[in-house]
Amino acid sequence: xxxxxxxxxxxxxxxxxxxxxxxxxxxxxxxxxxxxxxxxxxxxxxxxxxxxxxxxxxxxxxxxxxxxxxxxxxxxxxxxxxxxxxxxxxxxxxxxxxxxxxxxxxxxxxxxxxxxxx
Amino acid sequence: xxxxxxxxxxxxxxxxxxxxxxxxxxxxxxxxxxxxxxxxxxxxxxxxxxxxxxxxxxxxxxxxxxxxxxxxxxxxxxxxxxxxxxxxxxxxxxxxxxxxxxxxxxxxxxxxx
Numbered sequence: 001x002x003x004x005x006x007x008x009x010x011x012x013x014x015x016x017x018x019x020x021x022x023x024x025x026x027x028x029x030x031x032x033x034x035x036x037x038x039x040x041x042x043x044x045x046x047x048x049x050x051x052x053x054x055x056x057x058x059x060x061x062x063x064x065x066x067x068x069x070x071x072x073x074x075x076x077x078x079x080x081x082x083x084x085x086x087x088x089x090x091x092x093x094x095x096x097x098x099x100x101x102x103x104x105x106x107x108x109x110x111x112x113x114x115x116x117x118x
Numbered sequence: 119x120x121x122x123x124x125x126x127x128x129x130x131x132x133x134x135x136x137x138x139x140x141x142x143x144x145x146x147x148x149x150x151x152x153x154x155x156x157x158x159x160x161x162x163x164x165x166x167x168x169x170x171x172x173x174x175x176x177x178x179x180x181x182x183x184x185x186x187x188x189x190x191x192x193x194x195x196x197x198x199x200x201x202x203x204x205x206x207x208x209x210x211x212x213x214x215x216x217x218x219x220x221x222x223x224x225x226x227x228x229x230x231x
Contacts, residue, residue, distance in 0.1 A: 033219070040127070042206065042223035043161070056216070090160055097216070102148040103168075104210040104219040109160040 003027070006091050006110035013085075013117050020077045021113045023091030031097035032074035033107065035090040036060060043090065049074055050097025078115065085117045122209050124222030132230050137194040139225035141207035148210055148217075150190045152181055155224070156203045164192075164205075197229050 004025040013019045023032065031050050035043040045058030049068040063082025068074050074093075078085045090112045094105035123142045131137050141150065149168045153161040165174055167183035167190060174181045180193045194201055204224040210217040 035221075040226075042124075043221040045218060045220075048218060050216075056214070056218075058218070092161075094219075100216060102210050102212075102217050104149065104151065104208065104217065106151065106163045106166065107153075107161075107208075107219060109162070112160050 004091060004093055004108055004110040006089075006113050008113060009111065011113055011115045013115070015117055016080045018077055018079050019085075019115065020075050021089055021091075021115070023074045023076065023110055024072055025074075025093045025108075025110075026072060027093055027108065028071070029093035029095055029108070030071070031094045031105070032068065033092045033094075034058075034064070034066065034074070034076045035092065037088040037090060037112075046076065046089075048097065085115060087115060089113045089115060122207060122211065122220045122222045124207055124225055126225055127223060128226045128228065130228045130230065131197050133199060134196050137197050137201070137227055139192050139205050139207075139227075141190045141192075141209075141222050143188045143209055143211070145211065146187050148187075150183060150187075150207055150209045151219075152190075152192055153206045153208065153221075154203050155206065159203075161206060194227075197227070199229050199231055201227055202229050203227060 033048045034046040047066040049055035065077045091110040092107040094107045151166045152164040155161045171185045172183040178195045204226045206224040208221045211220040
């Protein structure tokens with residue numbers, strides 16, 4: 001069954017702790033993305049990766065880190081430096097990243113992880 | 119910087135009324151996509167528009183891409199309670215030498231039975 005998975009669905013952490021959110025896809029997609037969504041807000045891009053072992057900062061990368069060691073996996077670490085980490089985090093993938101091409105491919109989203117920092 | 123703007127932020131309608139959300143870009147877009155996010159869910163791809171002036175229909179949903187490829191709209195005829203959710207547009211905007219998908223803030227549709 002192909003798709004993109006995120007775990008856990010709900011996550012609680014104490015302030016000052018780092019936490020890693022997982023994102024796995026078996027769609028054989030090259031590109032993967034992390035978004036943050038706050039109530040009443042749109043999707044803000046944290047990091048994206050267009051190919052294995054390469055990733056780029058999005059609009060709100062401060063306080064977050066990622067790795068892309070495998071094509072299938074793109075974990076996101078929310079560090080203690082992130083001032084307001086409580087949010088809904090969405091991972092997505094697409095066949096390929098746009099790169100220099102001015103077209104974007106369809107994005108397939110995971111179910112999301114709702115992180116609450118106490 | 120370059121942006122994708124979407125209005126209105128919220129829209130309340132009575133079941134059976136029509137609904138429209140508008141998306142505007144600060145720059146010409148090569149393509150635009152529309153997604154729907156149900157309450158508590160994740161965004162799901164609806165459609166992609168590529169050509170200037172393109173109009174596509176999916177049952178009661180009509181999607182339009184402007185002639186200048188800087189604006190788009192989604193119109194729902196005779197809304198139903200199943201249409202409830204947030205509708206997002208997304209387009210590729212240039213950032214640091216690459217194009218990255220950029221989402222509008224979304225329009226939340228609330229349908230009253």
